[in-house]
Amino acid sequence: MEEGALVQAREGKRETKTEPYRSPAMAGGLFAIERDFFFELGLYDPGLQIWGGENFEISYKIWQCGGKLLFVPCSRVGHIYRLQGWQGNPPPVYVGSSPTLKNYVRVVEVWWDEYKDYFYASRPETKALPYGDISELKKFREDHNCKSFKWFMEEIAYDITSYYPLPPKNVEWGEIRGFETAYCIDSMGHTNGGFVELGPCHRMGGNQLFRINEANQLMQYDQCLTKGPDGSKIMITHCNLNEYKDWQYFKVCNRHMGKSNCHSHLVLLHLFYYYSTCIIR
Numbered sequence: 430m431e432e433g434a435l436v437q438a439r440e441g442k443r444e445t446k447t448e449p450y451r452s453p454a455m456a457g458g459l460f461a462i463e464r465d466f467f468f469e470l471g472l473y474d475p476g477l478q479i480w481g482g483e484n485f486e487i488s489y490k491i492w493q494c495g496g497k498l499l500f501v502p503c504s505r506v507g508h509i510y511r512l513q514g515w516q517g518n519p520p521p522v523y524v525g526s527s528p529t530l531k532n533y534v535r536v537v538e539v540w541w542d543e544y545k546d547y548f549y550a551s552r553p554e555t556k557a558l559p560y561g562d563i564s565e566l567k568k569f570r571e572d573h574n575c576k577s578f579k580w581f582m583e584e585i586a587y588d589i590t591s592y593y594p595l596p597p598k599n600v601e602w603g604e605i606r607g608f609e610t611a612y613c614i615d616s617m618g619h620t621n622g623g624f625v626e627l628g629p630c631h632r633m634g635g636n637q638l639f640r641i642n643e644a645n646q647l648m649q650y651d652q653c654l655t656k657g658p659d660g661s662k663i664m665i666t667h668c669n670l671n672e673y674k675d676w677q678y679f680k681v682c683n684r685h686m687g688k689s690n691c692h693s694h695l696v697l698l699h700l701f702y703y704y705s706t707c708i709i710r
Contacts, residue, residue: 449499453492453586457484458508462491470494471569474535476561481529482536489540492585494575527558535560539567542578547595550642551650553602554634594670600678602640606630613637616665620652624662645674 443450457480470490477483491498534555537545549556569575582589605614607627615628616636631637639654641647646668647654653668655675666673 447503449501451585452488452498452500453581453589454485454488455498455500457487459506460484460487461504461506462487466496470496474539474566476535476563476566477532478528480532482532485533486536486540489536489578489581490575492576493540493578493581494570494573530555531558531560534558535563539563539570540578544578544582546598550596550599550640553599553640554638597642597644597646597670599640599642601680602638604630604632604634604637605639614639614663616649616652619665620667622664622666624657625654625665641676641678644670645676645678646670646672647676 470487473483474486477486488498490496530552533548533552537548538560541548606612611630612627613630614625614637616623616625617628618636619625628637636649639647639649648668649665651667652665653673654663654665655668655673656662657664
């Protein structure tokens with residue numbers, strides 16, 4: 430079920446269409462808060478850059494530290510850009526690369542507790558991203574007796590996993606390189622029924638970063654790889670935990686003169702061919 434169905438389910442519990450209703454999180458550009466309470470919460474995390482993740486950070490902080498977050502259907506909020514000339518332009522030099530992903534990692538490290546493993550399962554490449562000093566934020570949680578993320582998931586976002594199940598653990602992740610070649614499987618940015626292709630390995634992740642999980646799904650983000658309609662190509666498409674579990678992963682190691690030489694193999698069941706691969710992290 431899509432996000433719209435989740436919203437409709439929450440809206441259905443109201444007696445009138447104008448009645449405010451609880452929400453686990455809020456879009457940052459559609460957010461208003463009482464000034465004193467905002468300062469009491471310590472404002473936004475100053476370590477977040479530009480945008481991305483700040484809406485989740487303030488949402489978790491509100492709920493886990495004693496507040497409430499509501500959708501108010503009859504409200505109007507103005508959204509003003511404070512960084513002149515930004516609005517989708519290349520980020521300023523001081524921001525660096527991947528500011529949004531770094532922001533997500535920072536938020537997850539502060540607020541998600543043991544649930545952060547699920548984030549890293551979906552985005553394993555973010556484990557290497559530096560997210561800065563979070564000691565003051567951790568101290569804020571402790572000083573204000575903020576609740577755990579487990580409490581948040583069970584009491585506030587209790588129905589999220591019914592629509593978006595927690596991902597299985599990864600068995601391995603990295604690029605999928607043809608055996609003794611310089612070519613890798615590349616999604617080319619295709620999703621929802623597009624086909625993957627072969628391209629020169631660039632070792633930069635992105636469209637060439639895949640993971641295989643304990644459910645035998647070969648994935649990129651929330652998309653699964655499987656055979657196409659006629660069985661001649663590999664398709665990438667949205668999936669749930671019970672779909673496209675048709676991959677097997679093997680790791681073969683040969684030992685010679687005290688050294689191990691390992692190759693990984695991914696086999697797509699029910700096809701007449703397979704990709705012989707090395708997973709390189």
